[in-house]
Amino acid sequence: MTVKKTFPKILWLIFSSSIFFILLYFALFYYTKKAETQVYGHTIEQFNHEINKLLEVNAKPILVAINNDTNWDEFVNFIKSKDENWYNSTIGNELEIYEADYLGAYDAQKNFIIRTPTAKIKTLDFIPKKEMELLDKVGINKFYMKIPEGIVEVTGAAIHASNDPMKNKTPTAGYFFVVRLIDIKYVKNLEKLTSSTIIFTDTNPVLPKHKNEITSLYKLTDYNNQFVGNFLFKRKFEVYFENAISILYVIIVAFIINLLINLFYTRRLVYYPLDLVRRALETGNRKAIKELKKTTGEFSYIGDLFEENSNQKIELINAKIKAEEGDRLKSSFLANLSHEIRTPMNAINGFTELIINTEISKSEKLEYLNIIEKSGKNLVSIIDDLIEMSKIDSNQLIPNHAVVNLESCINELYETVKITIKNKNIDFKLIKSKVPTEFNIITDDIKLKQVIINLLTNAIKFTEKGSVTLGFEIDEENKLIHFTVKDTGLGIDEDNHKNIFDRFKRVDSDISIKVGGLGLGLAISKAYIDLLGGTISLSSKIGEGSTFYFSIPLVYAKAEHIVVKPVNNVEVIQSEDQVILIAEDDNINFLLFQKMMQKTNFKIIRAINGQEAVDACLNNPNIDLVLMDIKMPLMNGFEALEQILPMRPMLPIIAQTAYSSSDDKVRIEEAGFTDYITKPLNRERLFELIDQYLNKKNSYEI
Known part of the structure; x- marks a missing residue:
């Protein structure tokens, strides 16, 4: 009944709009002819x-x-x-x-x-x-x-x-x-x-x-x-008014044809689709939706909306399944995280209790302390990975580009890793580029080193015996540096290749469980390489080993020839009666410094905040070196450094910090610190820095 009442209204709407269009057409025609005469004469x-x-x-x-x-x-x-x-x-x-x-x-x-x-x-x-x-x-x-x-x-x-x-x-x-x-x-x-x-x-x-x-x-x-x-x-007169007149003729003819078609097909193109819409709304009839999609104009769009609504329901179901899968993966990750944190903590607490409450021999005590030290390092590594992944998720990472001597950087990494695996039955090799690097490059060397160390660490973990190879090649044609890390270890199943760089997924096996870890190293490495504008890929087969390939852009610094610096062993120099200022507000940390350095001839003085450190440096010219904590009351390490440097620019000031990310290290270097050491303190690294920056001899035991 409603449809029959609507039909005369639509016909009246078509007729009235037609009258308006015809009047508009004749007005445009008259204006065009008049404008043609005026424009031609003026021209x-x-x-x-x-x-x-x-x-x-x-x-x-x-x-x-x-x-x-x-x-x-x-x-x-x-x-x-x-x-x-x-x-x-x-x-x-x-x-x-x-x-x-x-x-x-x-x-x-x-x-x-x-x-x-x-x-x-x-x-x-x-x-x-x-x-x-x-x-x-x-x-x-x-x-x-x-x-x-x-x-x-x-x-x-x-x-x-x-x-x-x-x-x-x-x-x-x-x-x-x-x-x-x-x-x-x-x-x-x-x-x-x-x-x-x-x-x-x-x-x-x-x-x-x-x-x-x-x-x-x-x-x-x-x-x-x-x-x-x-x-x-x-x-030539470029204003062709006859074209406009022709277009007006075409428009009026087209309008008349269109009017006739509308009158002829109104019932077919309007009322039949309306009936299909009614059926789809009342019963959800899929056949009606399918026929509605075959119609033309807005009704076909309405049919698409009905179908899209149906598809969205299916997508919601799939999204729910995917979210549940994500929750399962996160739960698995958190369970693994809990296990990985509790394992070193259990070792630290357990062996500490044994040392305190039981009578043990000196050799057993040394063995327990080594276990505690190793567990502490593992715990710090886990925490560092979690902090770095948090920064990646919050988009807080930015590349800190600097001029880098590529060969010296790779040589240093090679020598460092080579020393750490000297007790393993692994042949560790370095393959240098056939194209020599005659100029320094520009990249973020800290993130580049971290990627290579992560890949080498994984290769060494999963290779009981055989070889691990680090290689790089300069690609002048494509302006890229290609790196490879190849091992002959366990290998990775092809089904896991697509998920190998995902942060909440890792390959579970007896060896991966044995070596431990959160499995975030590859996810962090990929994030770093993406940040540097590069790509990373994997080639691996079970039992044959794995090869990781990654490339970063080749950007040369100023065209100055470089000299590759050899990696030298640290020379232990001694000093006598030299004064070291330790700016440290935490009593336990200061006690640790004292115990580490109690057998040396250094004179140790302490500042419990940044202001005391500034006063000591300005009033005591005998201070030869400063170990400056970054986080202190009254004045932090950065603020103290700003006041000391103008007055004593030659005084070595080494930052000691619990911040360990690459961005924090860059900030410390840019602030003007001579060097830095991270917490937990490494005794060997501490004496290495003291030897490097104090030139007088002093006898102590390492």
């Missing part, structure tokens, strides 16, 4: 004005030059002396300057003196005497005339002395004429200047009116203002 006026101005511009250089030459004392003298040598060497050489075909001079009695012609004009004397009489009055004049060679443009001027302020008030010394033949070259130059097509005619034609072309007639007259010929200028 003709502009074209005539433009042609006159351009012809004035074309003649201007000749008028300026002839005015200069005829207002010249030497030219006046020539008229009297008729010295042909002077004329030929001065005026006769100016044909190119005037771009003329003929130059001619006459005396005051209007007698021909000399000419400078080209091959185009051979006539000797053709300037009318009456033109010279006119020049006595006007000074300079341009006109056109016919000669045997054709029609020429003549520019003449009366010759006067340079001190003659008013040429037409004193007797004329002579006359000078510049003549240009109106030939093909002349017309072509004029066409180029005016951007028009030019036709010369010796009649007065009636200018035709073309819709796609505008014309302008320039009359050529002689000295007596008698008709000589015409230049007919033609230019």
